[in-house]
Amino acid sequence: MNKMTGNGTEKGTRHIIEEGIRNTATKMLESGEVDVFIGYEEGTLPLRTTPAFITCPEDATRLVWGPACENNLTVYLPKFQGAVGVVVKGCDVRTLTNLILENQISRDKVKIVGVPCSGIIDRDRIRKVLGTEGPIERSMERPVRSAQVTERSLILEGDGFEFEIQLEDVLAPSCETCAYPIPVVYDVLIGDESMARHAKDSEAGYVEVTRFAELERDARFSYFSREIERCIQCYACRQACPLCYCPECFTDRQSPKWISRWRGLSDKILFHLGRILHVAGRCVDCGACRRACPVGIDLRLLTKNMEKVVKESFEYESGLDIDCLPLLAAYKREDPDDFIL
Amino acid sequence: MLDSISAKAPENWEPKIVAFLCNWCSYAGADLAGTGRIQYPPNVRVIRVPCSGRVDPLMILKCLTRGADGVLVSGCHPGDCHYIAGNYLARRKFALLDELLDFFGIEKGRVHFSWVSAAEGEKFADVVKQVTETVKAQGKPCLGQICGDERG
Amino acid sequence: MGEDTFKGLLKIAKEDLDVLVDAFAKSSYVVLAPVAEGEATKFGVIGGMRIKIPHLTTRPVKELFFPQNETLFSFDCSGKADSTIKTPDAVTPDGVIPDAVMPDAVATDGISPRVIMGVRPCDARALVLLDYVFASNEYKDPYYTIRREQTVVITFACPRPGIACFCASTGGGPYDETGSDVMFMESDDSYLIKVISEKGRRLFQESLPLLKGGCSECPCVIFEADDTDIRAARDAKAASEQLLSANCSANVPIEAAVDTLGRSTGFSDPAWEEIYRKCLGCAVCTYLCPTCHCFDIGDEETNDYGERVRNWDSCMFPLFTLHASGHNPRPSRKERFRQRVMHKFNYFVEANDCIACVGCGRCVENCPVNLDIRQVLSVFAGGVFA
Ligand code: SF4
Ligand code: SF4
Ligand code: SF4
Ligand code: SF4
Ligand code: SF4
Ligand code: FES
Numbered sequence: 001m002n003k004m005t006g007n008g009t010e011k012g013t014r015h016i017i018e019e020g021i022r023n024t025a026t027k028m029l030e031s032g033e034v035d036v037f038i039g040y041e042e043g044t045l046p047l048r049t050t051p052a053f054i055t056c057p058e059d060a061t062r063l064v065w066g067p068a069c070e071n072n073l074t075v076y077l078p079k080f081q082g083a084v085g086v087v088v089k090g091c092d093v094r095t096l097t098n099l100i101l102e103n104q105i106s107r108d109k110v111k112i113v114g115v116p117c118s119g120i121i122d123r124d125r126i127r128k129v130l131g132t133e134g135p136i137e138r139s140m141e142r143p144v145r146s147a148q149v150t151e152r153s154l155i156l157e158g159d160g161f162e163f164e165i166q167l168e169d170v171l172a173p174s175c176e177t178c179a180y181p182i183p184v185v186y187d188v189l190i191g192d193e194s195m196a197r198h199a200k201d202s203e204a205g206y207v208e209v210t211r212f213a214e215l216e217r218d219a220r221f222s223y224f225s226r227e228i229e230r231c232i233q234c235y236a237c238r239q240a241c242p243l244c245y246c247p248e249c250f251t252d253r254q255s256p257k258w259i260s261r262w263r264g265l266s267d268k269i270l271f272h273l274g275r276i277l278h279v280a281g282r283c284v285d286c287g288a289c290r291r292a293c294p295v296g297i298d299l300r301l302l303t304k305n306m307e308k309v310v311k312e313s314f315e316y317e318s319g320l321d322i323d324c325l326p327l328l329a330a331y332k333r334e335d336p337d338d339f340i341l
Numbered sequence: 342m343l344d345s346i347s348a349k350a351p352e353n354w355e356p357k358i359v360a361f362l363c364n365w366c367s368y369a370g371a372d373l374a375g376t377g378r379i380q381y382p383p384n385v386r387v388i389r390v391p392c393s394g395r396v397d398p399l400m401i402l403k404c405l406t407r408g409a410d411g412v413l414v415s416g417c418h419p420g421d422c423h424y425i426a427g428n429y430l431a432r433r434k435f436a437l438l439d440e441l442l443d444f445f446g447i448e449k450g451r452v453h454f455s456w457v458s459a460a461e462g463e464k465f466a467d468v469v470k471q472v473t474e475t476v477k478a479q480g481k482p483c484l485g486q487i488c489g490d491e492r493g
Numbered sequence: 494m495g496e497d498t499f500k501g502l503l504k505i506a507k508e509d510l511d512v513l514v515d516a517f518a519k520s521s522y523v524v525l526a527p528v529a530e531g532e533a534t535k536f537g538v539i540g541g542m543r544i545k546i547p548h549l550t551t552r553p554v555k556e557l558f559f560p561q562n563e564t565l566f567s568f569d570c571s572g573k574a575d576s577t578i579k580t581p582d583a584v585t586p587d588g589v590i591p592d593a594v595m596p597d598a599v600a601t602d603g604i605s606p607r608v609i610m611g612v613r614p615c616d617a618r619a620l621v622l623l624d625y626v627f628a629s630n631e632y633k634d635p636y637y638t639i640r641r642e643q644t645v646v647i648t649f650a651c652p653r654p655g656i657a658c659f660c661a662s663t664g665g666g667p668y669d670e671t672g673s674d675v676m677f678m679e680s681d682d683s684y685l686i687k688v689i690s691e692k693g694r695r696l697f698q699e700s701l702p703l704l705k706g707g708c709s710e711c712p713c714v715i716f717e718a719d720d721t722d723i724r725a726a727r728d729a730k731a732a733s734e735q736l737l738s739a740n741c742s743a744n745v746p747i748e749a750a751v752d753t754l755g756r757s758t759g760f761s762d763p764a765w766e767e768i769y770r771k772c773l774g775c776a777v778c779t780y781l782c783p784t785c786h787c788f789d790i791g792d793e794e795t796n797d798y799g800e801r802v803r804n805w806d807s808c809m810f811p812l813f814t815l816h817a818s819g820h821n822p823r824p825s826r827k828e829r830f831r832q833r834v835m836h837k838f839n840y841f842v843e844a845n846d847c848i849a850c851v852g853c854g855r856c857v858e859n860c861p862v863n864l865d866i867r868q869v870l871s872v873f874a875g876g877v878f879a
């Protein structure tokens with residue numbers, strides 16, 4: 001029994017997908033189509049899987065699939081040497097199309113193995129559920145000692161408790177309203193489209209953004225400042241983002257020195273605003289940045305708002321099209337300019 | 342500290358405004374305003390750039406975190422860019438920056454964009470007047486204050 | 494740790510903890526303890542808040558001794574200031590110790606002593622490792638040393654080691670006293686208190702008379718532990734150690750790994766080629782590590798005023814070793830990841846005769862890609878990670 005994926009002997013959807021991934025990897029590695037196959041394997045902690053770089057066909061049995069497959073594996077692709085196969089969810093493939101558009105990897109070097117996604121779990125949400133409804137006070141314990149995934153729920157065990165949570169209640173926020181659970185581009189699609197979780201209303205993702213925008217200006221500024229003030233400048237958000245592939249990020253530039261590690265809030269704000277602008281029109285709301293943050297800083301409102309603005313002002317959605325110009329490398333004469341004096 | 346970000350600016354306060362002017366148009370426009378002796382507020386500090394497309398939004402943000410009270414970016418009218426599309430490309434970036442700053446809670450009217458040609462000395466003076474007034478009405482910027490509250 | 498672990502213990506009911514904290518505060522100690530900050534926890538001044546001890550704070554206690562950013566001195570070239578170089582007398586956000594004290598000005602007067610409550614044994618042990626770096630016999634960093642001297646560390650033994658903990662494999666343990674001045678041990682609804690160091694003794698001597706108990710005359714909230722209490726504490730310790738060793742991923746073959754890395758082939762071991770691959774190159778594992786201590790010193794100036802500052806740095810960043818020429822001797826994540834592991838389990842061992850890891854598991858839990866140091870060590874030990 002595979003604990004992290006809930007893939008027991010029963011032929012559930014996840015099990016079919018997992019087998020599909022393993023078979024595809026084996027085939028691709030045996031035929032020499034790819035040198036490396038990147039997927040997920042069992043992690044070392046409850047609720048975790050970890051990226052796996054498979055080079056021998058025999059190792060393909062290590063590959064797993066389930067709602068704990070949280071990492072966006074396309075982060076490893078820019079400037080990858082050799083041919084590579086990669087497992088992608090609906091959001092992951094959209095960062096990959098961006099990488100292709102931006103010439104970070106050529107289309108013929110990468111074999112895209114798409115999976116119909118039914119959403120991944122959010123560990124912060126799980127901790128919160130455990131805190132409010134469950135047996136553990138929030139952030140007072142390392143709560144879970146072991147976890148099992150069933151078709152629809154998680155069964156968490158800790159010291160003296162067993163607790164069941166519905167997967168639907170702890171989905172990552174981006175997954176809740178995901179509009180593209182089926183990869184838009186692929187070489188192989190594992191399973192079929194019916195195996196994905198289709199959001200009832202993908203526009204609902206903007207509700208929070210709209211609500212936030214209605215707050216007083218001061219309240220918005222304070223909210224973001226307080227959030228960003230906690231940033232420890234570890235740059236895990238940047239490193240986890242597949243679109244932050246710059247060999248030298250502006251934060252690391254010494255001349256001119258954009259960001260100082262010493263100036264505190266003002267430069268932390270500069271970093272985050274700068275990064276949000278750098279992923280504007282490219283970000284696909286995969287959530288990798290948020291999950292990577294060790295202190296739980298959540299700037300999804302900013303990226304989500306950008307996504308909305310880009311959609312409304314330029315009728316552009318990131319990562320859907322493999323033959324277009326990136327948003328900021330193109331223009332139209334009739335682009336909005338009512339803000340210009 | 343964060344609660345006092347909207348502190349009022351002192352009386353007679355004169356804002357510092359950084360103006361990034363495209364060499365081929367707005368910079369010449371500013372020159373024309375000068376030679377034509379058209380009066381405009383002395384609050385702008387001009388930085389000449391080769392094209393409005395050269396202006397990285399980071400430059401604007403950096404100004405605001407290092408003591409500028411306002412920023413103006415001015416380039417050639419659409420269709421007139423010396424490098425054909427620099428200003429069109431810039432326009433997209435600025436549109437995004439504008440929305441981002443607003444959503445983040447940075448005062449509207451802190452950062453301005455304009456198209457001013459080499460022949461529009463009058464317009465340049467008007468733009469500077471308008472920008473200076475708006476910035477003055479806003480008082481000290483919230484971003485700059487954070488910077489000042491911390492380590493200078 | 495022998496039998497006398499449990500000799501001469503004091504006892505306080507859990508609900509009276511805040512009374513004790515008040516007494517510490519009254520005898521002019523600043524009390525720090527775990528505080529929540531958004532989703533995370535760290536150590537901070539608790540003010541009037543009730544103490545809550547999490548399993549392990551997200552951010553380690555090291556930042557109270559070796560802050561992420563600190564000003565070493567400032568300089569003023571405007572000609573207006575009376576002196577051109579000044580040691581700052583600004584107070585840290587914790588309001589505790591002047592941010593910096595120059596070597597000849599090291600004096601404890603006027604600096605309030607502080608108590609940190611709720612440190613876990615791994616973090617306390619890490620302070621002793623940091624001492625090797627910042628307060629050795631050859632070199633004493635004044636900024637660090639004065640903070641150390643003025644601080645009483647009150648450790649809370651771990652009754653239930655977590656799933657990422659592996660302190661016992663690194664030479665510590667859930668009841669390890671290394672680096673602690675006082676240790677609190679949970680036992681039903683009370684804590685048993687063991688005073689370990691002279692600093693700890695002084696703290697209790699000064700504060701106990703200020704305790705406000707049920708009556709005004711005596712400190713009735715603190716008692717001497719009796720045999721039953723001691724038996725309970727002993728059982729709790731055994732249970733805790735049992736819980737830790739039952740988690741097989743907590744048994745890490747560190748000695749064997751240290752041995753492999755220490756051989757002349759350790760640096761060029763072929764395992765390095767693969768093991769780093771999923772690493773993203775962030776600073777989560779180093780910034781959150783209680784023993785990581787790399788820093789960068791630079792100047793921050795505006796016009797005619799500047800400060801010489803010291804900031805945390807991380808060997809996982811490319812900038813860490815970038816030369817002015819543009820050459821980088823650690824060009825990829827492979828070399829950087831190797832540096833992190835080698836420093837902890839080889840170079841530090843050579844310099845100080847112990848590893849620079851206390852098994853707190855922060856890097857294990859927080860690594861965005863679950864690159865588990867325990868697994869890495871198992872690979873070098875030639876085994877398979879459970
Ligand atoms: S910014 Fe964050 S959500 Fe957007 S693509 Fe990058 S990692 Fe994903
Ligand atoms: S923040 Fe900007 S400069 Fe830095 S890596 Fe991301 S895209 Fe590149
Ligand atoms: S991951 Fe979090 S703490 Fe680290 S730089 Fe990003 S926002 Fe800051
Ligand atoms: S936390 Fe993980 S991904 Fe980040 S540098 Fe450390 S090992 Fe690499
Ligand atoms: S290396 Fe990891 S487990 Fe060891 S002390 Fe550092 S953070 Fe803790
Ligand atoms: S040259 Fe003036 S905007 Fe491009």
